[in-house]
Amino acid sequence: MTVAPSRSLRSSAELIRAEEPVLAHNYHPLPVVVARAEGAWVEDVEGRRYLDMLAGYSALNFGHRHPALIEAAHRQLDRLTLTSRAFHNDRLAGFAESLAALTGLDMVLPMNTGAEAVESAVKVARKWAYDVKGVPADRATIVVAADNFHGRTTTIVSFSTDESARAGFGPFTPGFRVVPYNDLAALEAAIDETTAAVLIEPIQGEAGVVIPDDGYLRGVREVTRRTGCLFIADEIQSGLGRTGRTLAVDHEDVVPDVVLLGKALGGGIVPVSAVVARREVLQVLRPGEHGSTFGGNPLAAAVGSAVVELLETGEFQRRAEEAGVVLRDGLTALVGKGVRSFRARGLWAGVDIDPAIGTGREISESLMREGILVKDTHGSTIRLAPPLTITNEDLTMALGTLEEILRKGA
Template identity: 70%
Template sequence: MSTTADAIRSADAHSAHNYHPLPLVVASAEGAWMTDVEGRRYLDMLAGYSALNFGHGNRRLIDAARAQLERVTLTSRAFHHDRFAEFCTELAALCGKEMVLPMNTGAEAVETAVKTARKWGYEVKGVPDGHAKIVVAADNFHGRTTTVVSFSTDHDARDHFGPYTPGFEIVPYGDLTALAHAVTENTVAVLLEPIQGEAGVLVPPAGYLRGVRELTRERNVLFMADEIQSGLGRTGRTFACEHEGVVPDVYVLGKALGGGVVPVSAVVADRDVLGVFRPGQHGSTFGGNPLACAVALEVIAMLRTGEFQGRATELGEHLHRELNLLVGGGAVTAVRGRGLWAGVDIDPSRGTGREISEKLMELGVLVKDTHGSTIRIAPPLVISKEDLDWGLSQLRSVLGA
């Protein structure tokens, strides 16, 4: 039996089956490439769902982490540490906001945003206690915690995990009329992904985000943008909301903020929103720890150069141009996305998204399926044009296009 088979067999025997990974076992990675336990190389066209925007083993990030590892890694928020104020200051400035509430995972950040909106609604807007409503979009993906699955429409994520947390109204994504009807005097926030990643990289209609911004401002409702996957360079801008010139009240960040090195997430907003918290009302042992702050500070510095946003724009235009050539040829029915991020709908006659992903893996390219017939493409922003073209050529080969 091969080393790969042994490792997969052991994992299947001793870990909960909450994922269905492709049958390979990664041992090392650098840039846009990963190597398995048997020495075979694969082009990573998924980038950890945007957690690895800056590539595997990015030297700047590894050096920042190593330097901090030698000093102090954790204090808890029971004490100040010398990287915390700088991290909060720099992240707030990057977002054009005043305050930061750091956490670890994206789901934690979403839970924090929910708590923030409710507390703001009661103490600032004046909604009667216990009556706050948050409007969300169908087909959303904000995590899989108990509260978050309560407003999910994904049966795999939601079914048999009730009873569900009340206080959420679900409307169709991209439908401003439905959103306007759902907002009432007790609505405290609208929580949306500027681009829905898990749903298949769904880009809303032009003007939708601007309409959401105008509506929420008129109704005294917080606009909370979940930029966990779409943010930090992926779409060609620092934030996907920028494509419509929109600044939400609250940014919810994660994934790439930790550079693929450590989990880092945050809720970022102005003082009139995040200022509602008092000591003891929310927290995290590891949130805002020194190691996380050191890595995230380097991520912020890298984003300030504009290099990665520029690469995502340039290579993204090339990616979408090449993918759109496949539409209508019997292999691909639709392509969506922005920047270095694409959802590709496969004609069912060519196989399911899982089957196409497995065939690409055999050729040395790693992508991930979603919703049956769709594959997601989101390579690290450091990928070269030559490697991107090679990956696309393998896709054309698998599709017979």
């Protein structure tokens, strides 16, 4: 990173202490205070550099402040940022056309956050079930997978199996059936005449980058088509190049009825999400039935269009696939040397650390002290999701640092 060192009137420790009385304690961040960033590197307020191996949970697939995305944002900031959907704007049609084409689908419902996209998809699926499938009013059901993570709204945590996401937030929204992930027989058994949709992550991110068996996604597509319900793929973390393909479902040549996108769609600049679907599905919405003041705003559409342009070249998908080989080879060498197992696809991995060495949090803190940023999940598992722009040299360095920490013990 070539930017000048950061200078703050407060130290990292002072800033962390200042948050305590004024911020809700709904996160447990690592004790690093980021002030500047470029590419795969960030810098704290004291000027210390860290390699970002989390990339905002895949929101920064193209790295921090990618020049093409920053340029698109600056250009739009000088023209128009918001109209609301009370009026048309000159950026939205182009964004929707290009995003639909990128995914192989027909229509786009623009929103802001990933959770909003999921909530919107739930509403659309229910409306489709009543208007198109003929399910009796208020009886539509949606089949989901155990250990899912689709967001943290009250409806979404209603079908979570993570008690830390649910405890204290009831009563819960009915209408969901939970089945084991990667179990086609259980999924099919849960579907009946009331089923509007099956909603799954093609790869479960928060659960630890859990990758289903080969053929599972094709099986979900076949079952949903045969039983007459929608297949909704939540690609908010797995999509937009992360796994070496534009979408994770592309690994099995599957086209769902609905794809949910977010995180990287905003290029790490603004929150942008979308429900992308077949025309028959999204056409069930009528004016006044759903909306968002900021959804599809000109600034978001400009940045989203620039993201699509980057992906249209195929460069980032190829980069994730090629660098993913380096990642897998490096992790394979660590199995039995502090790593019990791992799951990886493209530049995304869940790494299970031997609990005798340390928890995921302890390993993350040790890596932070050595200038590498990762995040733990579920006990002794850490997630690796570096920007797709990371160099092989930086990736190898990070893996070498992990090896050294495992050798010494957290």
